[in-house]
Amino acid sequence: MQAIQGFSKLSKQEKTDYLLQHYLKDFPQAEQILSQYLNQDEKLQRLHDEFIENTLTNFYLPFGVAPNFSINNKNYVIPMAIEESSVVAAASKAAKFWGERGGFKTTVLGTEKIGQVHFNFSGELEELEAFFQQVKPKLLESVQSITKNMEKRGGGIRSLDLVNKSEDLANYYQLHATFETKDAMGANFINSCLEEFAAVFRDEAHLHFQDDAELEIVMSILSNYVPNCLVRAEVSCAVDQLGKTKEEGQAYAEKFVRAINIAEVEPYRAVTHNKGIMNGIDAVVLATGNDFRAVEAGVHAYAARNGKYSSLTHAKVENGIFTYWIEVPLALGTVGGLTSLHPLVKLALALLQNPSAEELMQIVAVAGLAQNFGAVNSLVTTGIQEGHMKMHLMNILNQFEADVQEREKAVEFFKYNTVTHSAVVNFMNDLRAK
Numbered sequence: 001m002q003a004i005q006g007f008s009k010l011s012k013q014e015k016t017d018y019l020l021q022h023y024l025k026d027f028p029q030a031e032q033i034l035s036q037y038l039n040q041d042e043k044l045q046r047l048h049d050e051f052i053e054n055t056l057t058n059f060y061l062p063f064g065v066a067p068n069f070s071i072n073n074k075n076y077v078i079p080m081a082i083e084e085s086s087v088v089a090a091a092s093k094a095a096k097f098w099g100e101r102g103g104f105k106t107t108v109l110g111t112e113k114i115g116q117v118h119f120n121f122s123g124e125l126e127e128l129e130a131f132f133q134q135v136k137p138k139l140l141e142s143v144q145s146i147t148k149n150m151e152k153r154g155g156g157i158r159s160l161d162l163v164n165k166s167e168d169l170a171n172y173y174q175l176h177a178t179f180e181t182k183d184a185m186g187a188n189f190i191n192s193c194l195e196e197f198a199a200v201f202r203d204e205a206h207l208h209f210q211d212d213a214e215l216e217i218v219m220s221i222l223s224n225y226v227p228n229c230l231v232r233a234e235v236s237c238a239v240d241q242l243g244k245t246k247e248e249g250q251a252y253a254e255k256f257v258r259a260i261n262i263a264e265v266e267p268y269r270a271v272t273h274n275k276g277i278m279n280g281i282d283a284v285v286l287a288t289g290n291d292f293r294a295v296e297a298g299v300h301a302y303a304a305r306n307g308k309y310s311s312l313t314h315a316k317v318e319n320g321i322f323t324y325w326i327e328v329p330l331a332l333g334t335v336g337g338l339t340s341l342h343p344l345v346k347l348a349l350a351l352l353q354n355p356s357a358e359e360l361m362q363i364v365a366v367a368g369l370a371q372n373f374g375a376v377n378s379l380v381t382t383g384i385q386e387g388h389m390k391m392h393l394m395n396i397l398n399q400f401e402a403d404v405q406e407r408e409k410a411v412e413f414f415k416y417n418t419v420t421h422s423a424v425v426n427f428m429n430d431l432r433a434k
Contacts, residue, residue, distance in 0.1 A: 008054055016056055033057075047341065063287065063344060065351070066091040070103030071233075071366050078367055079348040080283035085395060087279045090374030091367060101237040104369070106362035112158065112228035113331055115190040117175035117198045118218045123209065125164060128173065132162040135204045139175075142200045143193045150189060155182040157193065175201065178228075183357040185290060185333030187222055194220035224294040225301045226331045233365040234325030235373075242322060253322045255380045256315060260324075263311035270311050273372070274303055277312055277326070280371030284364045288352070289338030289345035295330060302329045313372050326369045330361045396424040406431060 001022060007015065016034060024030040037057040039045040049055040061081045066088050069076040078095075080088050098104060121128050139160060147156045156179070163174040175197055179190050198220040205215040242256075243249035263273035278296060285292040303312055315324040334357050338345050349355065352363060393414055397407055406428065413427060 012049070012056065015054060019056075044343070051338075051341075061286070063348075064088045066095055066367070066370075068092065068099050069095040069363075069366060069370070070099045071106055071362060073103065076353075076363060077351055078284055078363060079287040079351050080280075080367070081287040081344075082279065082283035084279060087283060087371065090378075091280055091370045094370035094373045094377075098235045098370070098373075101235065101241055104233055104235055104366045106231060106233045106365060108358045108361055109230040109232055109327070110228040111180060111358065111361075113179045113181055113186055113190060113222065113226055114228075115177050115179060115194045115220075115222040116163075117177075117194055117201065117220045119173055119175070119198075119201070120171045120216045120218060121173050121214060122171050123214045125166075128215075129162060131205070131208055132175075135201065135208075136160060138204065139197050139200055143196045146189070146192050146196065150181065150184075153182045155180040155184075155186075160197075181333070181357075183334045184336045185331055185357075187291075187294075188336070190222040191220070194222065224298045224331070226298050226329045227302055227305060228329075229331045229361075230327060230329050231361040231365045232325060232327045233362065233369045234323060235369070236321055236323040239317060239320055239322050249322075250317075252380070253317050256322075256324075256376060257317060259376050259380050260311060260313060260315040264314070265310070267309040270303065270309050273375075274300070274312050276375040277328075277368040277372045280367035280369075281328070281330075281364055284367045285332070287345070287348045288332070288334070288360060288364075289342050289348075290332050295332075298329050298331065313369065324369070324373065326365055326372070328365050328368060330364055332357055332360045332364065334360055393419050393424065396421060397428075400424075400428050402428065 004018065007018070010018065016031070020030055034057045037060065039048065039058060045058075048058055061083050063079065063081050065077050065079050067077045069078055078091070080091070082088070140157065143157070150156050158178040158180055160175060160177045163176045165172045165174060175194075177190075177194065177197070179186060179193070181189055198217045202215070202217050209215060239249040239253045240246035241249060242252045263270045278299065281295065281299070282292040285295050299312065300309075303309055312328055313324065313326045315322070317323075333339060334349060334355060339349060340346075352360070355363060393410065394407075396419075397410055400406075402410065409431060410424065410427060414424075417423065
């Protein structure tokens with residue numbers, strides 16, 4: 001089949017017709033499915049159409065809430081957009097558990113973000129260093145029109161340095177800049193500053209160095225690795241509050257800490273351990289209109305910052321006190337981007353009482369810690385499948401298109417029996433055979 005020319009210029013209906021004719025001939029429900037997920041409000045649909053290119057319809061995720069979070073003695077209901085069974089339930093359960101034991105405590109440890117101009121230089125390092133010091137004031141002056149409004153809000157450029165990376169890659173250097181972007185995630189602001197730096201740096205280099213090829217700009221881009229845009233969330237209580245007796249609480253605490261220790265030293269476990277943390281983090285990041293892919297990339301890089309991939313959460317027992325915490329890099333925004341466009345994002349932020357970016361960092365970190373607590377708690381007690389599969393029961397029943405009576409009978413039966421896919425299949429086959 002020949003490549004189609006000008007696909008993006010076709011109307012939505014023309015795009016759909018082309019796909020139905022050439023790629024979806026054997027999927028008769030295709031047109032109905034695409035149509036039923038369109039929003040009937042034309043203005044709202046047009047808004048969604050313009051988020052990306054070549055939009056055909058909308059792809060829905062459940063939007064739920066986890067209530068009863070006490071964070072720094074303030075109560076929150078946390079919005080989550082996610083499709084995975086048991087995430088919201090586990091977060092809600094953890095919120096209730098720790099709410100009865102003093103709640104979550106959080107601290108923002110830093111809000112620094114990073115951007116870099118990457119360039120090649122084949123001359124002498126001393127000459128480059130002298131040139132950078134000479135041109136640095138011009139670089140900072142060149143972005144004043146871009147930084148003016150950000151500086152009014154307390155943000156702006158915090159540092160600009162020349163970094164020599166030629167030992168890692170021949171002739172490779174950076175202009176390494178740090179930024180404070182306040183309540184904005186700041187990607188467009190940072191990239192605009194970097195591109196201006198690059199243009200001025202290149203032009204000045206052409207005037208300074210005799211050989212124009214001696215300095216070549218490769219690219220200018222922010223980094224999603226933000227180890228200094230960091231937040232800590234923790235919970236703690238006496239070990240005797242973790243069980244019916246002090247001995248039971250002590251045993252539970254020791255087993256829980258051991259499970260965390262395993263994730264600290266074993267990368268195979270750490271990856272799944274941290275994936276569970278991201279179940280909570282991504283769900284809130286997505287619900288609040290932030291970039292969960294950027295957050296994921298930065299968080300996993302941070303988990304490997306010491307040369308070995310490890311747990312993001314930690315736990316200890318000292319002097320009879322159980323303490324459990326997470327430190328995680330989160331570059332988030334509450335203004336700009338989807339936060340001012342998507343109606344559900346606006347609602348989610350209103351539900352969180354219109355937090356600042358720093359407050360949102362703390363809320364998101366708590367969601368990750370709560371989700372991890374729920375997972376590890378299940379692993380060291382009942383096992384992960386019992387709770388997860390009970391939540392998954394409805395998905396399996398939906399595959400059978402079970403009616404109301406069948407659902408009620410299935411829920412009652414699996415109150416007392418283990419949920420597995422094969423067990424539900426057998427139950428439904430037996431029920432319908434009767």
